Amino acid sequence: MRFxxxxxxxxxxxxxxxxxxxxxxxxxxxxxxxxxxxxAGADVAVVPGGFSYGDYLRAGAIARFSPxxxxxxxxxxxxxxxxxxxxxxxxxxxxxxxxxxxxxxASLRFICDDVWLRCESSRTPFxxxxxxxxxxxxxxxxxxxNFFCEPEALAELEANGQIVFRYCDxxxxxxxAANLNGSTAHIAxxxxxxxxxxxxxxxxxxASERDMGSEDGLRLFQSALAVAAS
Amino acid sequence: MAKAVVxxxxxRGVLDPQGxxxxxxxxxxxxxxxxxxxVGKYIEIELANGRPEEQRAAVEKMCRELxxxxxxxxxxxxxxxxxxxxx
Numbered sequence: 001m002r003f004x005x006x007x008x009x010x011x012x013x014x015x016x017x018x019x020x021x022x023x024x025x026x027x028x029x030x031x032x033x034x035x036x037x038x039x040a041g042a043d044v045a046v047v048p049g050g051f052s053y054g055d056y057l058r059a060g061a062i063a064r065f066s067p068x069x070x071x072x073x074x075x076x077x078x079x080x081x082x083x084x085x086x087x088x089x090x091x092x093x094x095x096x097x098x099x100x101x102x103x104x105x106a107s108l109r110f111i112c113d114d115v116w117l118r119c120e121s122s123r124t125p126f127x128x129x130x131x132x133x134x135x136x137x138x139x140x141x142x143x144x145x146n147f148f149c150e151p152e153a154l155a156e157l158e159a160n161g162q163i164v165f166r167y168c169d170x171x172x173x174x175x176x177a178a179n180l181n182g183s184t185a186h187i188a189x190x191x192x193x194x195x196x197x198x199x200x201x202x203x204x205x206x207a208s209e210r211d212m213g214s215e216d217g218l219r220l221f222q223s224a225l226a227v228a229a230s
Numbered sequence: 231m232a233k234a235v236v237x238x239x240x241x242r243g244v245l246d247p248q249g250x251x252x253x254x255x256x257x258x259x260x261x262x263x264x265x266x267x268x269v270g271k272y273i274e275i276e277l278a279n280g281r282p283e284e285q286r287a288a289v290e291k292m293c294r295e296l297x298x299x300x301x302x303x304x305x306x307x308x309x310x311x312x313x314x315x316x317x
Contacts, residue, residue: 057271105247
């Protein structure tokens with residue numbers, strides 16, 4: 001069981017993901033440079049956070065044309081797990097592998113803070129070990145994390161069970177105050193129709209050791225590991 | 231050389247946080263009667279001379295595939311023909 005962490009020029013959470021997967025979860029992991037055309041035998045693809053291509057034009061808009069994205073697309077089409085975190089989520093929406101788009105935070109501020117997420121669906125490989133309704137604590141760090149989709153698209157996401165995480169308070173209530181970036185329907189993470197591709201703005205890899213204030217993020221990686229092993 | 235100008239803005243109905251912030255700043259400066267502000271991107275593209283309809287079609291394709299995100303943005307294209315453009 002191996003994870004591949006994709007590295008774009010401007011990725012800056014690639015080493016955090018590598019560390020969490022290798023040293024905390026204890027799974028196999030390797031980096032894949034964005035010029036590569038294959039994921040070198042990985043079972044799970046992780047598109048990490050950062051500022052790929054300096055966020056030029058729009059966050060994720062240029063990265064999606066990198067050669068490695070064809071390999072990610074094939075991996076996804078085979079029904080294998082893909083996880084996009086923060087900028088990785090933005091890249092996957094730009095690539096059309098996930099629905100919606102991420103616009104500027106409603107406050108126009110870059111927000112770096114801990115948030116609470118309510119798991120809404122266990123259907124993805126990354127949330128199979130997490131009961132719906134469970135609340136996880138993870139940090140966010142983004143300027144463009146305000147999830148948007150049209151009302152019709154939102155109804156479709158709801159109907160298909162594609163909303164995976166919502167911002168909530170520590171008690172699991174989706175209060176307005178908990179939705180720090182102003183996302184449509186408090187959405188923090190969505191999956192594709194098939195459920196094998198997950199994107200979220202919060203950083204599970206930065207919530208993977210007790211010293212970091214939360215270990216809740218580990219559960220996403222552990223869940224994918226357990227799914228692959230079963 | 232012909233020049234294409236592309237304007238990319240959030241679709242009508244999509245909240246534009248930057249536009250809202252500018253609108254608020256204008257009203258606090260005392261400018262009356264500003265009903266709405268939308269902030270967008272302005273992109274200039276220099277084109278080799280060619281047939282105007284082909285140039286427009288090419289720029290439209292650029293907008294759909296890269297310059298705008300159709301989920302939340304609209305685009306508008308203006309093409310100024312170069313001095314030696316075919317009449």
